[in-house]
Amino acid sequence: MARKPKGRFVDGIVLLDKDTGMSSNFALQRVKRIYNAAKAGHTGALDPLATGMLPICLGEATKFSQHLLDADKRYLVTAKLGVRTDTSDSDGEVVQTRPVDFTQEQLDEALEHFRGDTMQVPSMYSALKHQGQPLYKYAREGIEVPREARPITVFELNFIKLEGDELTLEVHCSKGTYIRTITDDLGEMLGCGAHVVMLRRTAVAGYPYDKMVTLEQLEALLAQAEAEEQPPKTRLDPLLLPMDTAVSNFKEINVTDDIATYLMHGNPVQVPNLPVDELVRITLGEERKFVGIGAMNDDGLLAPKRLIVLRDQQA
Helix, strand or coil: CCCCCCECCCEEEEEEEEECCCCHHHHHHHHHHHHCCCCECCCCCCCCCCEEEEEEHHHHHHHHHHHHHHCCCEEEEEEEEEEEEECCCCCCCCEEECCCCHHHHHHHHHHHHHHHHECCCEEEEECEEECEEHHHHHCCCCCCCCCCCCCEEEEEEEEEEEEEEEEEEEEEECCCCCCCHHHHHHCCCCCCEEEEEEEEEEEEEHHHHHCCCCCHHHHHHHHHHHHHCCCCHHHHHCCCEEEHHCCCCCEEEECCHHHHHHCCCCCCCCCCCCCCHHHHHEECCCCEEEEEEEEEEECCCCEEEECCCCCCCCC
């Protein structure tokens, strides 16, 4: 007999504004506990030093978290020039100090080097796995693991300001881009070294910045609901974004109730205007209720890939 899950069934996405000093997993567990959610997952870790947008998927939304992990990101980063650390951020140990002496022209030329499609060697202080262990665990033991350069894309790298020895940039990049590595490499190109002292993620995919909430705000809403003797969901659930926002860039395929009966049992179905080699967002009936994602199979039919469990929200 299946064990009853702890917590309630609640589906949606919380746009958490993560504070500095906490791990992404710590933030995830706090949100899960506040919502009393049976299931939760985040969409790509932020360093403890970093702040900003961390989408937390609850319930059935976790089935589509990978698509947010794969999405473009935007960051605001401040680098301290003249000081290089072993972790490329202010949490690390200083390994070298050098004078800062470059022109604006040299800075502009160096920044251009990072724009577009490039290859990046991940930092030893990243969460990438080697033989089942994250690289940062090896780094803390003084073990250097060979890493292969990986393709990344920097769509925008904008100069914001240079005040004293602190340089602020805005970065719009593809998944898997390490801002700390860009900062360290930039410092070496400028001949002075650099490390990250502030990093804020301002965007994931197309999610709006103004929809972010902090842990403190969520906890205050929970306390307010308890003080009013109301179910916590009355205060908390209105903050949830629909789970299909994780795949909002996919073409929508709307199916009728009759067809959906076959589809929801895992059977491929015939639908018009189905794109080739693309995942699609499947909606049901006139209400266009999101039920999952699918793709064309070898027979030209719509085959389900990830479907949600249709259920009523429970307290």
